[in-house]
Amino acid sequence: MGPQVQEFDESALIQRAKTGDRVAQGQLYEHYVDAVYRYMLYRTGNHQTAEDLTAEVFSQMLTAIERYEDRGVPFGVWLFRIARARLVDHWRLNKRQQDQVINFSDDVEEFLIGTEAPDLRHEYADLIQALGYLTAAERELILLRFASGMNNQDIAMVVHSNPNAVKSMMYRALRKLRGILSNQEQFYNDVEDDDE
């Protein structure tokens, strides 16, 4: 789950956070914020919106964590269910349909690419564009898996499905994405040939 750069006792942190321990709450935030933010960023296409929604998710985490009980639902899954609900609210309030193809704005590309080496700019741009051609459900699985680092079992719990169905759908989405990326490369090659 997420960039797990350090081992930490999640259940102990949760118990402390439930009692109002700010340090524990902060550590949980630090552990999950990047995964949640990337999920929001790739799904909304706007870094400001992603930032606001991420803040809402952790705000709800702080207010609801005392009611959290680990009844087979890991804390990360619980947090991403909140994220998903906030995203649905956001789309409803902004008249956006979930299955609408997302076209990432230029500032998102700039934001992402600005943090990476200049030679990755082209690759990110193609990848983000290709993701826009997937269905919302396919895009969600891809992002939960690759942008947020969740395994199929956790993804299945987040989207209220089963791991086999998630695996199958993930495979189809990847094949579809490969086709899209191949077409992009073909297009660029044709353009280069024309230029020459």
Next chain:
Amino acid sequence: MSTDEFDPAIAEVVSRLEKLGQPALSATARQRIWQKARGQAGAAAVMPVPRSRRTLAFWRVLTGVLVAFILMFAWTVWVAAQSLPGDALYPLARGLETARLALAPAAQRASLELQFLDRRATEIRALVELGRPVPPEIIAEIVGGIEQLVSDPDAWGGEAVVAACMARQEETLALVVARYPEYDTAASALEIVRMAQRNLHTDPLSPTPEEEYPTPPGQGGTPPGQEDKDITPPGQGGTPPGQEDKDTTPPGQGGTPPGQEDKDTTPPGQGGTPPGQEDKDTTPPGQGGTPPGQEDKDTTPPGQGGTPPGQEDKDTTPPGQDGTPPGQEDKDTTPPGQGEDPPPGQGGTPPGQQKKD
């Protein structure tokens, strides 16, 4: 995240997708988001979590619409209940009545129908008071209802309930007839209702069937099962021509108990035929009774009863006085000048002996 678990054909795509997980928030951005989250959480802790404005607005609008709808429906029902025949909402009122009847338990339907019949009468009165025409369908409906009531009074709560209802209908129809004398429908309906009232034995001058049976023996009357065509003297009331008179004998003065033949109950030794002797005509010649060799067809003096001209004399005894039961030949043993059977205790055939006169 490993590409090993995927098909080699898509491994390249997977390796490219793994780059999506590389960007990370700057320390400034992290701090900003955390402060925002804490601020929102603190505000939420101070105030109860409100529903979104759109949700609240939706429920407010929905509640308002529902309340308005219920009020409008209630108002329409109330107005419909006040409507009269000919009003625009009157069909709605009738429809609601039908619905109430359909939904009411079987035990309450009869009282509900009586209630609706009374409502028809109220409507007619209101129409008459307003000087508006009374639709003949409503009057026909009353007549139909009355016929149903009379056919089986017990099913409608008993004779007393039915009689009260019919009295109200009769009063209403009488009002219509008085106001609109040219209204033939109302006049004929009134006649039908009055006839139904008589048939129901609600007329205080007519005995109820229960009152008819305990008649003291020897006071005459028509035995049950025998049709009393007309025993009323002319000019003293009785059944209108062409109508069947079921019983016009005053209560307690006539009739033989059911299942009994009309026998003379005169105590022995007080008149009548002595035991062991046949009661034959003992009237002295010239002092009354039927002359020998003639059947007694009419012995009643003119003006005191008897069969009107043109009608067969079935029973010539005035009401309240004993006569020969129809179907029996009157041989007349009445002493001259009395012309009637002796009252109980004063004569007649002793008990246990068949009266043969």
